[in-house]
Amino acid sequence: MIKIVRTRFAPSPTGYLHIGGVRTALFNWLFARRHGGQFILRIDDTDVQRNVAEALQPILDGFRWLGLDWDEGPEVGGPHAPYYQSQRLERYQAAAKMLVERGAAYYDYATPEEVHAEREAAEREKRPFVYSRRWMAVTPQDRARFEAEGRQATIRLKMPRDGYCRINDLILGEVTFEWAKEQDHVIQRADGTVLYNFATVVDDHDMRITHVIRAQEHLANTPRQIFIFQGLGYDLPAFAHVPYVAAPGGKEKLSKRKIKEYLKNPEFKKIYEHGQAIAERIGLHLAAETFNPVIVDFYREVGYLPDAILNYLLLLGWALDDKTEFFTRQQMIDLFSLERVNKAPAGFDPKKLLAFQERYMQQLAVEQKVAMMLPYLEKAGLIASPPPAAVREKVARIVQAAGDRIKVAGDILDYDTFFVPDDRLSYDEAAFTKRLRQPPEARELLTKFRAVLASADPFDAAHLEQRLQDFVQAEGVTVGQIIHALRVAVTGKAVGFGLYESLAILGKDSCLARIDRALAQR
RNA sequence: GGCCCCGUCGUCUAGAGGCCCAGGACACGGCCCUUUCAAGGCCGCGACACGGGUUCGAAUCCCGUCGGGGUCACCA
Secondary structure (H helix, E strand, O other): OOOOOEEEEOOOOOOOOEHHHHHHHHHHHHHHHHOOOEEEEOEOOOOOOOOHHHHHHHHHHHHHHHOOOOOEEOOOEOOOOOOEHHHOHHHHHHHHHHHHHOOOEEEEOOOHHHHHHHHHHHHHOOOOOOOOOOOEEOOHHHHHHHHHOOOOOEEEEOOOOOOEEEEEEOOOEEEEEEHHHOOOOEEEOOOOOEOHHHHHHHHHHHOOOOEEEEEHHHHHHHHHHHHHHHHOOOOOOEEEEEOOEEOOOOOOEOOHHHHHHHOOOHHHHHHHHHHHHHHHHOOOOOOOOOOOOOEHHHHHHHOOOHHHHHHHHHOOOEOOOOOOOOOOHHHHHHHOOHHHEOOOOEEOOHHHHHHHHHHHHHOOOHHHHHHHHHHHHHHOOOOOOOOOHHHHHHHHHHHHHHHHHOOOHHHHHHHHHHOOOHHHOOOOHHHHHHHHHOOOOHHHHHHHHHHHHHOOOOOOHHHHHHHHHHHHHHHOOOHHHHHHHHHHHHHOOOOOOOHHHHHHHHOHHHHHHHHHHHHHOO
């Protein structure tokens, strides 16, 4: 019988989707899709006191935005519901009890202090800690006696004390652990709630998970989980431990808590500031702790493409060959394999992510780009909402003219000059000085060229270029002497796309008004 | 510290004994194009952690050293 491949990703409802988590989820998703199987989302909320629904929403939104659909889980349900660990407690308790009955676990009446003391003693004597099982209840009489003392029971795993646990990991190969080094871990607390390592196993079995693809930090948990699977008489899933995603410019695991440290990295900082600037212009004032390149929401708000992010993440620890870099969704699914996942951690490089983003942006048609960018202009208060047809047309012309300069949708705000009223145009001071105050001939040339513009017809890029060429010839000056001054005067900025196209988009009236305004400034 | 994992250009990687005095991409530097800024084109810089084996031959296999990381909870 061929088992249908079923993989899962089990996020905790923390309020945001972590980029490293997405990479793990992506591998799970791809593996399931590759083999025509199912991808399950399960919520690890065993230890969460906060409002789960609220903290879960951003995560589900993130998955949807990225196009990583789940076959079973929150909001879609499924045959193994509920998919929230907090709602499965009775099932876990029944399993824990069964584990005790089968002799693979026991009721333990030690207090946390007593165990702690044993651990300290072992440390002092520099020997590995192994619980003495002094407060292990072997018989019902033991339980009664301990309880008479006012003690409360936890349930501990009764780990083997000899032999080896061999794991055949799909990525790492064979990994061997010594059973004797494993602890009698608590699986059920004194208050009856259960611990992650135990709940995970029960869920993976109940939900018929065939392949556990998870971060390598869980490798050390695997022996005890295998012990639980076997103790309960469950079939073992296959394990694949993917290396964790490392911090930018570092080797340690990427962590959402170390943002301040990452911001010392100039490249990370640059990407962050680029996004932060866009966010602020659309009225999002978010703290670095919750809005930064480690969190998926950052990319969504700033206007990245999901496909670019996924493509980048796919190549973080996986490669098809020595040349293929770009993968469509379908190609990813067709070509992904766990065998080609690297064993070593890969550093997260937001700059390379941006490079993928640029390439994906370049492939979009103008209409697609416009659709992405209109919301930014609306939120920044630069255009009406919904935008009239004429405005859309204008945005399309700008997007066309800007070409590859727009890397993320939010970059459209760099062209705000085309939307501000003529009398509110602000000038880049440094540029204004360099182009309009310092060159002695600037104002005179600009004044003369204003007259040329006033009579220009048609007011399009080709014609305007011709008029400017004629002008410099007639005046005996260079293009450089007039064009920079003109750019600053009409756009307020030193840089931008083609000037003739800029003039044409602005229209004659605006150009003339802006030149007048510039000439009036001292 | 115990256990486990890992170690090719700054970064992501290709490489499964001769195709490699190591290939690609990002970044970086230069040139070209050019009204600015991008984009694009061309060129360049740049790595097998180290030491021993095995072999006619090692980035690839073995051993050791060093280095990095993960994990050691009644967290997930």
